[in-house]
Amino acid sequence: MKTEAKRLMRGSEAIGEAAIRSGCSCYFGYPITPQNELTEYMAKRMLETGRVFIQSESELAAINMVLGAAATGARVMTSSSSPGITLKQEGISFLASMELPCVIVNVMRGGPGLGNIAPSQSDYFQATRGGGHGDYRTIVLAPASVQELFDLTRDGFDLADEYRIPVIILADGMLGQMMEPLVLKDTPIAPEELPEKPWTLRGAKDRPSRFIRSLILDVNLEEEHNWRLYRKYQRIERREIRFEEYFTEGADMIVVAYGTAARIAKAAVKKCIEKNMRVGLIRPISLWPFPNEKILDLTKYAGHFMCFEMSMGQMVEDVRLAVQGKAEVSIYGRPGGVVPTPAELFRVISRTYNKILREKKA
Amino acid sequence: MKKRKPARPQTLKEATFHYCPGCGHSVIHRLTAEVIHELGIADKAIGVPPAGCAVLAYFYFDIDMTEAPHGRGCAVATGIKRALPESVVFSYQGDGDLAAIGTAEVIHAANRGENITVIFVNNAVYGMTGGQMAPTSLLGMKTTTSPKGRDHVREGYPVRVCELLSSLDGAVYLERTAVNSVKAIRKTKKAIREAFQTQINGEGFSLVEILSPCPTNWKLSTVDSWKWIDDVMSKYYQIGLIKDTRKGSSKDAD
Numbered sequence: 001m002k003t004e005a006k007r008l009m010r011g012s013e014a015i016g017e018a019a020i021r022s023g024c025s026c027y028f029g030y031p032i033t034p035q036n037e038l039t040e041y042m043a044k045r046m047l048e049t050g051r052v053f054i055q056s057e058s059e060l061a062a063i064n065m066v067l068g069a070a071a072t073g074a075r076v077m078t079s080s081s082s083p084g085i086t087l088k089q090e091g092i093s094f095l096a097s098m099e100l101p102c103v104i105v106n107v108m109r110g111g112p113g114l115g116n117i118a119p120s121q122s123d124y125f126q127a128t129r130g131g132g133h134g135d136y137r138t139i140v141l142a143p144a145s146v147q148e149l150f151d152l153t154r155d156g157f158d159l160a161d162e163y164r165i166p167v168i169i170l171a172d173g174m175l176g177q178m179m180e181p182l183v184l185k186d187t188p189i190a191p192e193e194l195p196e197k198p199w200t201l202r203g204a205k206d207r208p209s210r211f212i213r214s215l216i217l218d219v220n221l222e223e224e225h226n227w228r229l230y231r232k233y234q235r236i237e238r239r240e241i242r243f244e245e246y247f248t249e250g251a252d253m254i255v256v257a258y259g260t261a262a263r264i265a266k267a268a269v270k271k272c273i274e275k276n277m278r279v280g281l282i283r284p285i286s287l288w289p290f291p292n293e294k295i296l297d298l299t300k301y302a303g304h305f306m307c308f309e310m311s312m313g314q315m316v317e318d319v320r321l322a323v324q325g326k327a328e329v330s331i332y333g334r335p336g337g338v339v340p341t342p343a344e345l346f347r348v349i350s351r352t353y354n355k356i357l358r359e360k361k362a
Numbered sequence: 363m364k365k366r367k368p369a370r371p372q373t374l375k376e377a378t379f380h381y382c383p384g385c386g387h388s389v390i391h392r393l394t395a396e397v398i399h400e401l402g403i404a405d406k407a408i409g410v411p412p413a414g415c416a417v418l419a420y421f422y423f424d425i426d427m428t429e430a431p432h433g434r435g436c437a438v439a440t441g442i443k444r445a446l447p448e449s450v451v452f453s454y455q456g457d458g459d460l461a462a463i464g465t466a467e468v469i470h471a472a473n474r475g476e477n478i479t480v481i482f483v484n485n486a487v488y489g490m491t492g493g494q495m496a497p498t499s500l501l502g503m504k505t506t507t508s509p510k511g512r513d514h515v516r517e518g519y520p521v522r523v524c525e526l527l528s529s530l531d532g533a534v535y536l537e538r539t540a541v542n543s544v545k546a547i548r549k550t551k552k553a554i555r556e557a558f559q560t561q562i563n564g565e566g567f568s569l570v571e572i573l574s575p576c577p578t579n580w581k582l583s584t585v586d587s588w589k590w591i592d593d594v595m596s597k598y599y600q601i602g603l604i605k606d607t608r609k610g611s612s613k614d615a616d
């Protein structure tokens with residue numbers, strides 16, 4: 001297949017272009033920094049391509065417009081940043097229960113509350129634990145480059161349809177703003193070329209009427225519904241785990257980081273390697289499902305896992321669960337929108353690494 | 363001529379309503395189903411029931427339907443209609459659903475001139491949750507959360523939804539009716555038909571507000587509930603056409 005030439009693109013636009021090329025026919029959003037470029041890009045491109053764009057009255061309205069459009073079978077996207085994603089949670093819970101596919105982009109900013117507009121990773125818990133009420137999960141993908149913003153958004157639409165599940169693209173203000181070369185390797189698909197879904201609401205023409213609901217008053221049926229969702233989540237956990245490894249083989253210490261933090265971590269780990277330190281990096285790309293088995297497997301080399309997160313430490317809880325007590329786990333967390341440099345992180349890694357070496361000798 | 367039991371409209375499933383005896387929802391369901399059938403739109407109609415006593419409407423209407431979170435009917439209907447413009451979409455909402463938690467959604471759907479229809483059931487209380495005060499509860503009305511009677515100093519004034527929406531250019535057909543007599547029921551059916559026709563003609567946002575008895579929470583008999591609508595409710599909520607700015611408005615269609 002012919003590969004298109006590289007083009008320079010902004011992160012938020014890469015998400016938008018991926019949505020267009022995925023056949024997304026409806027976008028609903030409400031302005032919030034630092035993701036306005038995406039909403040604005042969608043406003044322009046959706047109108048150019050004759051598709052639906054609505055600037056809604058609130059994030060609540062946006063997610064419920066998503067619900068309505070998804071029920072017709074349309075590929076649909078919304079985007080926001082932390083406080084707006086909080087408002088969407090009721091709707092996401094409904095989408096999960098009603099098994100309506102959609103892509104939801106969270107360009108995270110510093111919190112809690114109004115916080116600030118700097119890049120942050122403090123919505124990990126919210127994203128990976130369902131976020132709203134009830135027993136449910138969403139697929140959570142964490143890109144770390146403009147290319148990945150594009151690729152994972154593209155995959156996000158496919159995964160959403162395949163499993164009938166909301167997919168969250170968890171990015172941050174840094175990734176959204178960043179300009180990087182992008183290669184479009186995919187074959188774009190138009191909304192009208194998408195395969196028909198057998199469960200949609202498009203009017204009961206030549207078939208019995210259908211309804212989609214989440215209210216199941218009979219406790220036994222509701223239990224069964226939860227079991228059915230759970231089995232779907234198990235299937236996803238078996239099949240959809242994604243991660244990247246960097247010098248993990250034989251490493252005494254492994255840094256765990258995702259998204260922007262992983263970019264910084266990669267640069268810091270590179271410096272470690274140059275200094276002959278046995279330090280590696282694992283970057284979860286799917287945050288849910290989380291690469292538990294991979295991390296457990298890496299305890300055969302590493303006795304210490306250091307999480308680096310732009311929060312007080314949220315993913316670290318998953319890492320602790322993953323190592324099953326077979327390795328030590330520590331956290332270097334920088335909340336509030338602070339983005340440390342690779343040099344700073346290198347110093348932190350070195351301190352821990354040297355301590356490990358001393359303990360090993362003793 | 364022999365009296366015949368009216369046949370079930372084809373767009374209603376063979377199910378028994380769960381509504382209380384004398385409840386307006388039963389009548390309004392039937393009227394809506396009849397209109398959908400008579401307009402021949404059952405194969406492209408998509409309904410959005412609310413959280414409220416009518417939450418199970420998808421067990422009754424034999425058309426495609428999707429649930430909406432409490433108050434979000436107009437946003438869900440917007441999503442459906444924009445994604446599928448050839449469908450005929452209606453949201454069916456109570457007064458707590460539409461005039462309290464969903465106020466923003468109805469105002470902005472109306473303001474955008476969304477080409478959807480809203481069946482708005484005003485029974486002046488929260489029925490499903492047990493008779494709490496609604497934004498539409500009348501002054502002096504005793505409910506479980508206004509035990510001393512609604513006092514505007516404490517609880518504000520009853521909201522007139524049609525009048526509130528009438529200032530919005532996108533809202534082109536707003537009518538208030540009731541279902542407490544044969545005549546009123548006929549007028550309600552006509553208004554529902556007009557509202558759907560507005561959408562079919564592509565003219566914009568249409569809403570029918572229906573004063574509807576809730577004998578259970580009003581603690582009145584069915585007959586007294588009907589009387590109460592005449593004597594009290596419709597004195598505050600003026601019955602009739604509130605706004606009609608449709609280009610092809612057919613005010614004489616009967």
Ligand SMILES: Cc1ncc(C[n+]2csc(CCOP(=O)(O)OP(=O)(O)O)c2C)c(N)n1
Nearest residue numbers: 413414415432456457458459487488489490
């Ligand atoms: C977010 C949320 N808050 C509260 C509720 C509980 N609730 C369900 S229906 C309802 C009010 C129903 O009253 P109304 O809209 O007047 O409809 P009616 O039952 O009278 O027909 C409430 C408060 C809910 N389902 N969701």
Ligand code: SF4
Nearest residue numbers: 381382385415489576
């Ligand atoms: S509580 Fe009121 S609105 Fe609800 S079903 Fe009974 S009569 Fe109807």
